[in-house]
Amino acid sequence: MAYKKTSSYVAKPVNDKGYATYTDDENRVWQDLITRQIPIVAGRACDEYMHGIDLLNFPKNRIPQCPDVSSVLQAETGWALEPVPALIPFDQFFNLLANKKFPAATFIRRRDELDYLQEPDIFHEVFGHCPLLTNQAYADFTQTYGKLGLHASPEDRVMLAKLYWFTIEFGLIETHSGLRVYGGGILSSKDETIYCLESPIPQRKPFDALDVLRTPYRIDIKQPIYFVINHFNVLFQLIDMDLIALIQKARRLGMHQPLYPVGEKNV
Numbered sequence: 001m002a003y004k005k006t007s008s009y010v011a012k013p014v015n016d017k018g019y020a021t022y023t024d025d026e027n028r029v030w031q032d033l034i035t036r037q038i039p040i041v042a043g044r045a046c047d048e049y050m051h052g053i054d055l056l057n058f059p060k061n062r063i064p065q066c067p068d069v070s071s072v073l074q075a076e077t078g079w080a081l082e083p084v085p086a087l088i089p090f091d092q093f094f095n096l097l098a099n100k101k102f103p104a105a106t107f108i109r110r111r112d113e114l115d116y117l118q119e120p121d122i123f124h125e126v127f128g129h130c131p132l133l134t135n136q137a138y139a140d141f142t143q144t145y146g147k148l149g150l151h152a153s154p155e156d157r158v159m160l161a162k163l164y165w166f167t168i169e170f171g172l173i174e175t176h177s178g179l180r181v182y183g184g185g186i187l188s189s190k191d192e193t194i195y196c197l198e199s200p201i202p203q204r205k206p207f208d209a210l211d212v213l214r215t216p217y218r219i220d221i222k223q224p225i226y227f228v229i230n231h232f233n234v235l236f237q238l239i240d241m242d243l244i245a246l247i248q249k250a251r252r253l254g255m256h257q258p259l260y261p262v263g264e265k266n267v
């Protein structure tokens, strides 16, 4: 997801087979990130995500390559990872999703931004999102989101981005074993994976599409509110809703008061 308008990172070029070359230090950043994060997501991520982790079997000592990840996704849901520059236009973003291609900027964060960065790097895209792209309901919702966005007006795209934000990026799911995480923005973050489940500070509300569309968010803070689905079919059912009509209703009703200090990064 394109969160920012500018980036200090440059994506790695890939060869004609889709492979990028990484330095030893870049591979070590991946190693440090995945070694640290696997024990944190265990018991906190939903079972579908952990199943995807098993299927993808990411290398621990080097950054995974897009074609290798794609071959697993292709077999499970027909998806592929598409190497892209650090930031891409919304048209390209939606077009890729509509065609079952998940955009992944091929750069990895610098060591001084190990814990947090605003740009989605390859750790976020691959570790955060790809495990659930092996799940059909999640994959179908992501594709439909792309198709909707492709034909939406710029104003409606801003509203659609809320749905993406509070599901694909920062969604929680209630399971028979308790509350779990499925949002990739959370699962690629050391602190937020724990915070979203265990802190008394944030609100956790049952997922309601109209409520989500009326909720403002900021990209640069831990989320003050998370929406909880009770099954991945909830995402699947969203596909059949007239989301554009719902967007118009949300606009008529107006936005909720932000639960954070109002600043320039409000969305």
Ligand SMILES: [Fe+2]
Residues within 6 Å of the ligand: 001, 120, 124, 125, 128, 129, 169, 184, 185
């Ligand atoms: Fe993302």
